[in-house]
Each structure stands twice: as C-alpha cells, then as structure tokens.
Amino acid sequence: MLAKIVMEVVSPERLVLREEVDSLVAPGSNGYLGILPGHAPLVTGLAPGVLEYKIEGKENKLAISGGFMEVYENKATILADTAERKEEIDLQRAKRAKERAEKRLRERPEGLDVQRAELALRKALARIKAAE
Structure with a gap:
C-alpha cells in the first residue's frame, strides 16, 4: 500500500475537506510547495491561489485566499482565510x-x-x- 498524507483544510467557518491524499501542491507565500508522504515538518504562510491534490491519481482543486499550512508526521493542516471547492464557485x-x-x-x-x-x-x- 502506498503512503498517504492526511490533508485537512479548515476555514474560520468550517472544515472544508479532510481526505487521505497521494500528494498536494499549495500556494506558499514564496511560491508553490509540493508535499509528498514523508515530507519534513514545515510551517509556512499561504498566498491566494489554487491548492491542488491527488487522490488515487485523480487531480482535485480548491481555491484558497491565503492562510497557513503545517506539515507534520504525514498530516498537512491548511488553515485558510477562505477555501472553496470547485462546485461551490x-x-x-x-x-x-x-x-x-x-x-x-x-x-x-x-x-x-x-x-x-x-x-x-x-x-x-x-x-x-x-x-x-
């Protein structure tokens, strides 16, 4: 079984998403960041942009308007100012x-x-x- 990352996207209003993902790419304040299973611990600011993630090879996207991301022990927690799924936009x-x-x-x-x-x-x- 391939390793996964637990990804949680939280906005002030709600838990937007909680999924086990293969990988994710987040809009960091200094450029996009790729996160794979086993990534080193990280805390970074996020800029407005698109959060891309893969589940079983299928690419998915969320629009976020900034915030913070913490990566620790195969869990990525995104605290977004706002976050919207494709179908909500x-x-x-x-x-x-x-x-x-x-x-x-x-x-x-x-x-x-x-x-x-x-x-x-x-x-x-x-x-x-x-x-x-």
Missing part, C-alpha cells in the same frame, strides 16, 4: 470580480489601494482556475 461571479479588479488597476483612480486591488485580482484568478 460561481464562475461568472469570479470572472466579473476579475474584470473589476483589472479595471481598477488599469485606470488607477485616485485613492486606489493598489495592494487590495491586486489581492482581489489574485483571489478571482484562483477561483477561476479552480473552477475551470
């Missing part, structure tokens, strides 16, 4: 949010909080990628 709404963020960044109205607009764009892009 309203793709049209995410596309509209992307367009609004791009427009704000392109037009740069006075008083624009650029970091907030860029974060909104990253979140929308993650939701779109996870849903498609």
